[in-house]
Amino acid sequence: MNEQTVKQSYEIARERYAEQGIDTEKVINQLNEFHLSMHCWQADDVQGFEVQAGALGGGLGVTGNYPGKARNIDELRADILKAKSLIPGTHRLNLHEIYGDFQGKVVDRDQCEPEHFQSWIEWGREHNTKLDFNSTSFSHPKSGNLSLANPDKGIRDFWIEHTRRCRRIADAMGRAQGDPCIMNVWVHDGCKDVSVNHYMYRQLLRESLDAIFEEKLDHMKDCIEGKVFGIGLESFTVGSHDFYTAYAATHGKIPTIDTGHYHPTESPADKVSALLQFVPELMLHVSRPIRWDSDHVTIMDDPTQELFFEIVRAGALQRVHYGLDYFDGAINRIGAYVIGSRAAQKCMTRALLEPTAMLRNDELQGHTFQLLARMEEAKAMPWSAVYDEFCRRSNVPVGDAFIREIESYEAQVTSKR
Ligand code: RNT
Ligand code: ZN
Numbered sequence: 243m244n245e246q247t248v249k250q251s252y253e254i255a256r257e258r259y260a261e262q263g264i265d266t267e268k269v270i271n272q273l274n275e276f277h278l279s280m281h282c283w284q285a286d287d288v289q290g291f292e293v294q295a296g297a298l299g300g301g302l303g304v305t306g307n308y309p310g311k312a313r314n315i316d317e318l319r320a321d322i323l324k325a326k327s328l329i330p331g332t333h334r335l336n337l338h339e340i341y342g343d344f345q346g347k348v349v350d351r352d353q354c355e356p357e358h359f360q361s362w363i364e365w366g367r368e369h370n371t372k373l374d375f376n377s378t379s380f381s382h383p384k385s386g387n388l389s390l391a392n393p394d395k396g397i398r399d400f401w402i403e404h405t406r407r408c409r410r411i412a413d414a415m416g417r418a419q420g421d422p423c424i425m426n427v428w429v430h431d432g433c434k435d436v437s438v439n440h441y442m443y444r445q446l447l448r449e450s451l452d453a454i455f456e457e458k459l460d461h462m463k464d465c466i467e468g469k470v471f472g473i474g475l476e477s478f479t480v481g482s483h484d485f486y487t488a489y490a491a492t493h494g495k496i497p498t499i500d501t502g503h504y505h506p507t508e509s510p511a512d513k514v515s516a517l518l519q520f521v522p523e524l525m526l527h528v529s530r531p532i533r534w535d536s537d538h539v540t541i542m543d544d545p546t547q548e549l550f551f552e553i554v555r556a557g558a559l560q561r562v563h564y565g566l567d568y569f570d571g572a573i574n575r576i577g578a579y580v581i582g583s584r585a586a587q588k589c590m591t592r593a594l595l596e597p598t599a600m601l602r603n604d605e606l607q608g609h610t611f612q613l614l615a616r617m618e619e620a621k622a623m624p625w626s627a628v629y630d631e632f633c634r635r636s637n638v639p640v641g642d643a644f645i646r647e648i649e650s651y652e653a654q655v656t657s658k659r
Contacts, residue, residue, distance in 0.1 A: 243640045248630050255627035262597045266628050269594045272559070273632050276590050278583055279334040279374045279424065279565040281527075282341050285312040285321045285579075287571045290340025290378070293348050300380025300430035301472015304537075306572025310656030315343055317659065319365060324651050325579035326371070328644040330587065330636035335371050336426075336565055337362060339378040339408055351382060351404040356414035363418045373415045374424040374565065375462075377408035390450035391431040391443040391480040398450055401429070405454045409462060416461030424525060424563050426498055427454070428467035432475035443480045451489060465525040465563070466490055467498035469535070470505060491520040500527035500567055501545060502535040511548035515556050524558070527567035528586055537568040540582035542589055550586075550593040576656070577648045584644075591629045596620055 256266045287304040289295060291314065298304060312318035318341070326333060339351065342358035349358060359373075366373045379389040379401055386392070389401040409425060416423035431447065455464060468486040471479050483504075490497040497517055501510045517524060528546060530538040540546060553562050566586065570578050597620060604613035633640045639647060 243630070243643065245634065248627075248634045248640055251624065251627040252631035252634075255624040255631075258624055259595060259628075262600065264595055264597060266595070266631075269591065269628060270632050270635065272594050273587065273591060273629075274331055274636075276331060276559075276587065277333055277372075277564065278329075278331075278586060279336040279563060280322065280325070280579060280583065281336045281566050281568075282318065282322065283338055284566075284569050284582075285318045285575055287311055288338075288381075288569055290338060290381070291315055291342065291344060292340050293344060293346060294350075295340070296381055296383070298381050299385055301432070301475045302380060302430075303473050304569045304571045306570060308572055308574060310652065310659050311571070311575060313659060315341075315361075320655070321576050322579075323369060324648075324655075325576045325583070326369075328580045328638055328647055329583045330633045330638045332370055333583070334374055335366065336374040336376065338376045339404070339411070340381065351378065351384075352400050352407070354404070354407050354411065356411050359411050359415065363415055366415075366419060372419045372421050372423075374426070374563075375408060375412040375415060376426045376428070377405045379404070379429045385430070387433060387475060388431045388443070388480070389429045390454075391429070391447040393439075393442070393446065398446065402450050402453050405450075406457065409454065409457065409459055409464070412462035413459040414461075423462045424465060424496070424565075425462050426465045426467055426525060426527075426565070427451070428469070428498070429481060430469075430472050430475060431480040432472060433478040434474055435477050437478050440478060440480075443478075444485055447480050447485070448489065451493075455493065455495070463496060463523070465496035465498045467500055467503070467525075467527065469500065469503040472535075487517065490517075494522060496523045496525050496563070497521055498525040498527055498565075500529060500535075501549065502527070502529035502531035502537055502567070506531070506533070509545065509548065511545065511552040514549070514552040514558065514562075518556055518558055518561060523561045523563065525563045525565055527565050528582070529566070529568045537570065539568050539570050539573070539578045540566060540585050542585045546585065547589045547592060550589040551596065554590075554593040554596065555598055574648055574652060574656070576651060577645075580644055580648065587632075588626070588629050591632070592620075592625045595623065595625050595628060
């Protein structure tokens with residue numbers, strides 16, 4: 243797009259919003275402070291770099307076989323940097339434990355150390371990318387259907403040890419980057435078919451978490467992620483939402499809201515104002531479920547937009563960590579990062595540009611017609627001109643210009659893999 247056109251469109255948008263008392267310059271500054279935590283696992287269909295890696299497990303599924311997925315740490319890093327070059331602002335990278343730099347050695351999950359992430363820490367420093375982290379309990383011979391809630395003490399202790407070590411790795415990352423590393427614990431534990439020991443499984447999971455969180459670490463924060471069900475684990479999920487919500491609220495932990503993890507008509511957005519009454523912060527896994535937790539690429543759909551509106555309306559910008567979590571092997575994977583990240587930013591742009599003060603006043607005065615009318619008009623305001631200007635100032639492609647960049651990277655790099 244012609245630079246002059248972008249600037250002129252922005253000037254008009256700035257005036258239109260100023261008429262409503264909204265400062266678009268402030269919004270652009272806020273967008274600069276809005277850091278997404280990009281999930282490393284979109285680049286290679288959740289494979290990771292373990293020498294002994296097996297098939298994807300834990301009830302997860304990636305569909306599609308689009309050519310060009312990252313096959314090693316160098317390719318994954320190159321792909322992430324390419325994606326980041328097409329997304330305005332500065333963003334974090336969310337690593338899973340299986341993405342360690344294991345140097346061709348077999349390192350079992352109960353053996354991982356900060357040293358296996360030293361090169362990531364250096365990479366992050368070099369590329370102005372702060373790191374977040376996840377323990378990995380799936381895709382392992384000891385996973386089965388139950389990890390932290392396994393009645394077999396040996397297996398349970400193995401995963402407790404893994405997760406404790408992961409917290410220390412996260413702490414090392416947080417210390418090195420001078421900013422807390424957010425570490426997510428999600429375990430797939432559940433039952434495929436009818437089961438009667440639910441109380442026992444949940445008691446075991448609670449005790450395992452208590453053991454894991456015993457060590458106080460100052461440079462990391464814990465978040466815990468529930469779910470409705472996984473593939474092959476349809477009948478019962480140990481770490482349900484009630485379980486983790488209660489755990490987070492009583493232990494000062496951060497719940498992870500994965501937008502793909504709820505019943506189809508349940509609104510993840512509606513959880514923001516409820517949970518933040520009782521927990522310090524929230525972690526998001528922004529995704530797009532189609533009929534189930536299918537992890538399609540995030541787009542500007544109504545549930546995503548509503549989520550960002552709710553965060554802004556709750557005044558919670560500083561209390562939320564913005565992770566993405568989808569994996570689509572059916573389309574260009576770098577394109578998937580860019581579409582999803584830009585969609586989240588566009589939703590945030592619209593949320594920040596909402597004339598919230600006016601809307602709140604309408605509502606309190608009982609002016610329901612005016613409230614509805616203003617919200618409808620806000621949809622058609624020139625918010626995209628503000629996002630385009632943010633892209634322009636960030637020196638990244640404006641509008642669909644990123645498509646050709648991805649096409650040429652595909653022609654030169656990913657299609658040759
Ligand atoms: C699974 C959870 C979890 C994973 C990643 C890979 O349903 O959403 O967050 O997607 O940890
Ligand atoms: Zn998730």
